[in-house]
Amino acid sequence: MLNAKFVEIMKSKYLFATALLYSCMISSHAQDTIKLVTYNLLRFEQSSCASDRTPLLRTILQYAKPDILVVNELENAADADVVLNDCLNQNGITYYQRATFGTNPPGYTDLNNLIYFNSNKFGLLSQFEIVTGQRDINKYVLYHKSPNLHIHQDTIKLTIYAVHLKAGSNDSDVSDRKKQADSLRKHVDAQGPGKFNIAAGDFNFKTATEPGFARLCFEGAYPFKDPVNMITKWNNNPSVAYQHTQSAQLNSSELSCTIGGGLDDRFDLILMSENILSGGNRVQYARNSYRPIGNDGKHLNKAINDGPNTSVPADVLAALHGMSDHLPVQSKLVLYYNPLVPPAYSVDGVHENFITEKAFSIYPNPANSYITIISKNIIRANLSIKDVFGSTLHTAEFSGDEESVDISRLSQGVYFIHITTDNQTEVIKIIKE
Secondary structure (H helix, E strand, O other), X not given: OOOHHHHHHHHHHHXXXXXXXXXXXXXXXXXXXXXXXXXXXXXXXXXXXOOOXXXXXXXXXXXXXOOEEEEEEEXXXXXXXXXXXXXXXXXXXXXXXXXXXXOOOOOOOOOEEEEEEEOOOEEEEEEEEEOOOOOOEEEEEEEEOOOOHHHHOOOOEEEEEEEEOOOOOOXXXXXXXXXXXXXXXXXXXXXXXXXXXXXXXXXXXXXXXXXXXXXXXXXXXXXXXXXXXXXXXXXXXXXXXXHOOEXXXXXXXXXXXXXXXXXXXXXXXXXXXXXXXXXXXXXXXXXXXXXXXXXXXXXXXXXXXXXXXXXXXXXXXHXXXXXXXXXXXXXXXXXXXXXXXXXXXXXXXXXXXXXXXXXXXXXOOOEOOEEEEEEEEEEXXXXXXXXXXXXXXXXXXXXXXXXXXXXXXXXXXXXEEEEEOOOOEEEEEEEEO
């Protein structure tokens, strides 16, 4: 038999070693590599542009397999559902979701932006429209669903801006793009530091010296950066041919609505905040991952299918040529997340655990507009929001493994979420900012 003093010493040493091991675990992070794609769909799905292009877009997206997809030029909500149901959620895939479809101001109502995302990896926290006087810029905030989010409630938020600036080459077009860029710049700067910001879409810049590009990337408190640092003239420049995104066709007769002219412009971009490019902040650009899909760098002023092009499979190349005058652009990000649940341990009949697992967790907390309630299991429950005096302010039913609740009408302060299942009630305190 071991004496009590020896057992107590060994227990203390074990507890210290386990705590040290856990501190090492939480100081390190597992990682998830995600792919972001932006694509101008060319007035999808207007019959005046071409006959049914859905099979072509399906081929492209099934090849690209984006975790986040930003699109420009959707005609209406029905077409937004075509992209979701007939192009993304195909071949056994069911995990893609989309944000709520919003319509641009009059004059641009058939040229709308939207975001789609892999719901196994991301959830949508909020969306917001930045009014620019031209096409709106759409803001989406996504949170990363790391494997143990329901326990440690430690996640990463990505702020995605879907951008489609004014087209054209005359002075008034350049000025309009500058005004739109200024609207985005003011909004981003007002959000404060620490955000992981991405602006993606069709910017219609012909050169990095254009005032709108400068406003986004060289001015303000939190400028965007070009991941490939291509600060030069882009239009018809052979040295940047491998980054051109428009046009996939040489002649407008190859696809109605297209501009033609072959690949000679870099209109479509994915810009990132500096903290993403520098890394070390839990989100990092994956080096050498930025590229237009279907551009082999050898088709300056040519259609992408004019002669050999082995950058993508033949069926994808044909689909890219027939789908839009733009090429999609892809980039990868590495997300570093809290990887492990703290270990349970037992010494001489004593059982401890660093975290007591609960059935539900809430994110974000504090919050100002929406909270997301996450369950470890698919479950049915009733939930209510009560103030500090016990008055019930809101009730709802919870069904599934995730529920979003609007708290925007609540005043700032402390509230309690009561979640009741068949056999228990769990109470979680939240703070409304």
